[in-house]
Amino acid sequence: MNRERAVRALGAWFDGGVQPEPLGAGHINDTWLVRHGGRGYVLQRISDAVFPDPAGVAARVAEVVAHLASGRAGVAVPALVASRSGQPWHRDASGVWRMWRQVTPSRTLEPLRTAAQAESAGRAFGAFQAATADLDLSARPDPIPGFLQLGHYLETLDRTLESSEMADGAVAEALAVIDARRDLAAALAGRDRTIHGDCKVDNLLFHPDREEVVAVIDLDTVMHGHWAWDFGDLVRSAAARAGGGVDVALFAALARGFLPAAGLDPHPEDLALAPRYVALMLGVRFLTDHLAGDRYFKVSAPGENLARARRQLALALDLEARETTLRAAARRR
Ligand SMILES: Nc1ncnc2c1ncn2[C@@H]1O[C@H](COP(=O)(O)OP(=O)(O)O)[C@@H](O)[C@H]1O
Numbered sequence: 001m002n003r004e005r006a007v008r009a010l011g012a013w014f015d016g017g018v019q020p021e022p023l024g025a026g027h028i029n030d031t032w033l034v035r036h037g038g039r040g041y042v043l044q045r046i047s048d049a050v051f052p053d054p055a056g057v058a059a060r061v062a063e064v065v066a067h068l069a070s071g072r073a074g075v076a077v078p079a080l081v082a083s084r085s086g087q088p089w090h091r092d093a094s095g096v097w098r099m100w101r102q103v104t105p106s107r108t109l110e111p112l113r114t115a116a117q118a119e120s121a122g123r124a125f126g127a128f129q130a131a132t133a134d135l136d137l138s139a140r141p142d143p144i145p146g147f148l149q150l151g152h153y154l155e156t157l158d159r160t161l162e163s164s165e166m167a168d169g170a171v172a173e174a175l176a177v178i179d180a181r182r183d184l185a186a187a188l189a190g191r192d193r194t195i196h197g198d199c200k201v202d203n204l205l206f207h208p209d210r211e212e213v214v215a216v217i218d219l220d221t222v223m224h225g226h227w228a229w230d231f232g233d234l235v236r237s238a239a240a241r242a243g244g245g246v247d248v249a250l251f252a253a254l255a256r257g258f259l260p261a262a263g264l265d266p267h268p269e270d271l272a273l274a275p276r277y278v279a280l281m282l283g284v285r286f287l288t289d290h291l292a293g294d295r296y297f298k299v300s301a302p303g304e305n306l307a308r309a310r311r312q313l314a315l316a317l318d319l320e321a322r323e324t325t326l327r328a329a330a331r332r333r
């Protein structure tokens with residue numbers, strides 16, 4: 001992160017003399033905490049490595065925030081702070097910047113430890129879908145082309161394979177797991193509503209001492225999608241145990257929170273399928289990046305993306321093996 005350019009961008013909001021400090025553990029944007037006039041603010045540079053159109057992302061996020069600000073129950077997002085020229089974002093030579101009000105006091109919780117935390121996390125993301133149900137983004141381009149779409153990533157994998165000569169045993173094994181499950185792409189392909197698009201626990205701010213979400217953040221990937229992509233990503237990221245498998249009690253708690261808040265009553269089969277879809281999709285993305293020479297996901301050593309792919313595929317297999325248990329847990333929830 002480059003402090004000088006953050007200080008320069010800050011001038012679009014405040015007079016000089018304010019020092020930004022790095023904030024949080026986000027992997028995508030540059031995020032800075034700014035204190036000014038006794039208040040906390042969060043300054044962000046929207047990643048132009050991940051988003052092809054950062055200004056388009058900033059505009060859509062502003063639209064989502066305005067939509068949610070008009071008194072919708074059950075979900076809170078931080079307020080955007082307009083620049084001195086009255087804009088919800090600011091573009092300069094270094095990129096596209098925006099400013100949030102800091103949600104304070106609050107904490108991020110990673111990983112989730114209790115069923116109460118999981119239920120609250122599920123409820124927050126479910127309520128987000130319900131609150132954006134009347135915000136139709138179906139005519140907008142995806143924030144990242146093909147994002148969350150297994151079919152799209154399978155096509156990219158196939159193209160990459162044509163020009164790749166890497167054929168060691170581990171790659172072949174991963175490919176065999178993927179090839180036997182290509183039909184998952186069609187199972188959850190139909191897009192029907194606005195989704196958050198990045199349902200990770202670190203995109204929730206919790207009350208400092210209660211097990212309760214106070215705000216949903218990181219709205220850059222809000223898009224037209226399938227409800228199950230959000231639920232699946234939440235389960236995949238929040239209910240996977242360190243050892244590799246899925247924690248069934250956390251899965252049930254996430255479903256208990258998410259479904260009623262989202263206003264959904266899907267078939268238990270789709271609930272069990274959702275995390276598998278997302279785990280397979282991510283496995284495909286990591287494997288593709290490994291084959292393409294680690295262009296998208298940063299690695300600290302060669303082979304790291306292959307290892308990440310293998311972890312996601314192992315999780316997909318575990319979820320598959322536990323299909324009956326998960327369905328039963330979803331029914332009981
Ligand atoms: N409005 C806010 N109030 C308090 N903390 C915030 C706020 N916005 C972001 N953060 C902190 O910064 C981190 C990164 O922000 P996020 O928008 O998730 O960026 P990224 O896309 O890089 O993940 C969050 O996980 C959180 O810890």
Ligand SMILES: [Mg+2]
Nearest residue numbers: 026202203218
């Ligand atoms: Mg984030």
